[in-house]
Amino acid sequence: MRFKGLDLNLLVALDVLLETRNVSRAAERLYLSQPAVSAALARLRQFFNDPILIADGKRMIPSAHALRLQPMLKTLLAGADTMIASSPTFEPADSRRLFRIGASDFITTVAFAPLLRRLATEAPGVQLDITPPSDTLAQMLHAGELDAIVVPAEHLSMEHPSEHLFSERHVVVGWRDNPVFARELTIEDFADAGHVAVEIGRLFRASFAEHQLRQAGVMRRIEVTVASFTVVPDLLVGTSRLAVMHERLARHASAAHPLAFAPLPFDFPMMEERIQFHRTRTDDPGIRWLIGALRDAVGDTANG
Template sequence: MRFNKLDLNLLVALDALLTEQSISRAAEKTHLSQSAMSNALARLREYFEDELLVQVGRKMEPTTRAQSLKDPVRDILVRVEASVTAQPQFIPAQSTRLFRLLISDYTLMTLVPHLQRLAYKQAPGVRFELRPQATQPQRALERGEADLLIIPKDFCSTSHPSELLFEETFCSVLWSESHLASGTLTEDRYMSAGHVVVQPGDGVALTDWFMQQSSIKRQAETSTFSFLSQASLVVGTHRIATMHRRLALLAARFLPIAIRDLPVPIPHMQQVVQWHQHRTTDPGLVWLRALLREAATAMDSPLPPGTPG
């Protein structure tokens, strides 16, 4: 099929080349031979009258023209996939579909176990690929590299639809033998203590973002990439971790920690699920979003009788 004399099959090759910036890796990704991918690049160069990828040392780097094509080409392919390859119906009990979710370790520990239990009951053949949220996870969603993104509402993209799953509050977590665990944790005691904070990749944790908005400055003495690790890192110290309350309650089951209300004002976190605007009616994602709503309710309910664990 051609459009304005361009073989549309070449868009798949172009997308792979711009993503991988390597002929061999692009060929592997699209299941083509290297010679076929080299031929595709030659045809693309002729059509766009641009080198697109140029050799710089041992790497290939995109030209300015190639950079301007990267997102539009990916958007076209996402639209095609959503419109043409999407199945007209989704039968959970018969499906072996792979769902790719971008999540934090907070979501992994609190929400996802309930999602897995419910999904296994309805669709035992369905598979999940749980990926960590890197910097700008919205880009993976927009490029069709993830099916769903579960993220605080404050950080989600305004270009795609989202749905509120649940709200979360924050609390202070301390070693149970810390002097700070005795008596009232006042704002002065909180602010004068050292803190264990989360620094997720190149981004900022929501708690820090909230505190920055309120001009609250903590003494960060330990930083970690993991929300879950905060509780273990205060044990044996007089430091404080500001944690999601549900995660803190989970950690309290196996760590000698004390949980206290925060003496400083922090808004509730609104956790949402987000999906690509072109995949709103995808039957599989409609089912999965409904299951996520059910899992969010199950988080705060006792497990059904006979449930393992």
């Protein structure tokens, strides 16, 4: 299929080549042979009258023109993906749609795990591809690489719509035999203990809990920092460490680990989890179904 002399299949190859900056890795991603991708690159160079990728030792560097093309290419392919995925109806029982979602392991545990149990019987052909949080999650949504992201309200992009999914309380969690849980937990207990903290992203963007604690000026001794919510329980058992954790996750973790949890000994705001989708997907019946199914799976009330 050609458009103004360009084989449109080459646009997909160009997108992958600019992402990987490597012919061999692009061939793997495209499920093509290396000679076929080399030939595609040669045709792209001829059409655009530009080198596209320039050899620099063992690396390949995009040309200035290729870098200018990349955002336009992302927008074009995202629009095509939206057009192909769009349908006036969505029938979960018959659909074989793949939903690409950005979500933390907390959301995966408390929302997507119960949803998947329902999908086994209600929508057996529907697939989920869950991408963990990173510094580029919002850009991936904007580029159309993700259908939706589930994040606290504070982490939303201003460029795309979002909807309330559920509200969440936070609690203090620790080993069940930690003596501080034998009485009412005090601010002094909280401050004196070592803590496990969660930071997300290469740039150490604070989780909701960490951000709120810093905003409130709550001082504590952080002994361990991790990038995953679900590894925290294993770092508490057999120690005097504490952690601030989502109540839903604390309940889930305490069923599998010898943990106890208690209310925070100071005021702490509720966290609002929202689902954000690309502005071109506002009327997408599949996205509407996904939002409703997630609300049913997690319960649209605080820790309900």
